[in-house]
Amino acid sequence: MLVDSHCHLNFPELVQNMDQVLDTMRSNEVGHALCVSVTLDKFPEVLAIAEQHPNIYASVGVHPDYEDIQEPTVEELVRLANHPRVVAIGETGLDYFRLTGDLEWQRHRFRTHIRAAKATGKPLIIHTRNAAEDTLRLMQEEGAAEVGGVMHCFTESWEVAQAAIEMGFYISFSGIVTFKNAQSLKDVAQKVPLDKILVETDSPYLAPIPFRGKTNQPAYVRHVAEEVARLRDVPLQQFMETTTANFFKLFKHAQPCKSLS
Ligand SMILES: [Zn+2]
Ligand SMILES: [Zn+2]
Numbered sequence: 001m002l003v004d005s006h007c008h009l010n011f012p013e014l015v016q017n018m019d020q021v022l023d024t025m026r027s028n029e030v031g032h033a034l035c036v037s038v039t040l041d042k043f044p045e046v047l048a049i050a051e052q053h054p055n056i057y058a059s060v061g062v063h064p065d066y067e068d069i070q071e072p073t074v075e076e077l078v079r080l081a082n083h084p085r086v087v088a089i090g091e092t093g094l095d096y097f098r099l100t101g102d103l104e105w106q107r108h109r110f111r112t113h114i115r116a117a118k119a120t121g122k123p124l125i126i127h128t129r130n131a132a133e134d135t136l137r138l139m140q141e142e143g144a145a146e147v148g149g150v151m152h153c154f155t156e157s158w159e160v161a162q163a164a165i166e167m168g169f170y171i172s173f174s175g176i177v178t179f180k181n182a183q184s185l186k187d188v189a190q191k192v193p194l195d196k197i198l199v200e201t202d203s204p205y206l207a208p209i210p211f212r213g214k215t216n217q218p219a220y221v222r223h224v225a226e227e228v229a230r231l232r233d234v235p236l237q238q239f240m241e242t243t244t245a246n247f248f249k250l251f252k253h254a255q256p257c258k259s260l261s
Contacts (some may be wrong), residue, residue, distance in 0.1 A: 001031035002225055002240050003247040004218035005172050006152045006200035009035040010045040013204040013215045024219040031260045033218040036091050038063035040070050050085040055257040059088040064095040064106045077116035087251040089117040090125025097130040114142040124149030132160045153202050158188050165196050170250055172198035175208030178227045189228050194242050199224045
């Protein structure tokens with residue numbers, strides 16, 4: 001069985017079709033999914049989904065693309081993360097692509113998340129876009145290696161992947177790796193050690209081929225897995241087993257749902 005290590009099930013496109021989304025996961029051998037928070041005001045929705053479904057986990061955090069919203073404090077994140085269904089802190093990080101200008105507030109918010117992750121012992125889900133250098137620098141300065149985590153929806157170079165792996169981070173590939181114009185990312189997917197790889201959908205966005213342009217859903221992580229397994233020339237079964245084991249090793253607060261095996 002596979003795990004979708006990053007999705008947004010509480011977004012309207014998915015939450016309105018939850019039964020069908022869960023059925024499709026099952027029929028594609030996708031056993032578990034991690035539903036990732038992007039703002040504090042939507043966190044209760046994310047947590048409710050994880051409380052209702054034993055194979056769905058939650059994270060708590062505030063995405064770097066949301067500027068004018070309630071700013072989290074370390075204390076607030078620690079308090080909200082103190083729940084058995086919350087297995088990670090994020091998504092957090094830096095995004096210099098979507099937003100420009102003085103982004104000191106993004107760096108401050110990112111540091112807050114790293115401190116909360118260290119305080120809770122729950123790993124980080126890191127989003128980085130056009131900001132790899134600062135992302136790695138802040139991870140260093142704040143000692144993110146102490147808690148580890150995942151570089152989600154990875155689109156950076158092999159050098160960036162290596163630097164993150166050295167800090168105890170996993171590299172998660174999304175549907176982008178299936179796109180024909182993503183040759184440099186395909187090269188990275190061949191190089192990352194298998195025991196450091198996760199797969200994700202980031203649904204409802206970024207549907208993999210053959211669903212590109214449509215609404216994405218956790219079941220489609222199967223197509224991401226098939227492509228990375230093909231690129232590495234490993235049997236799909238072995239790839240599924242290893243990446244699932246990687247997920248539960250990293251997110252150690254996530255208990256596998258017994259009724260699935
Ligand atoms: Zn993201
Ligand atoms: Zn996301």
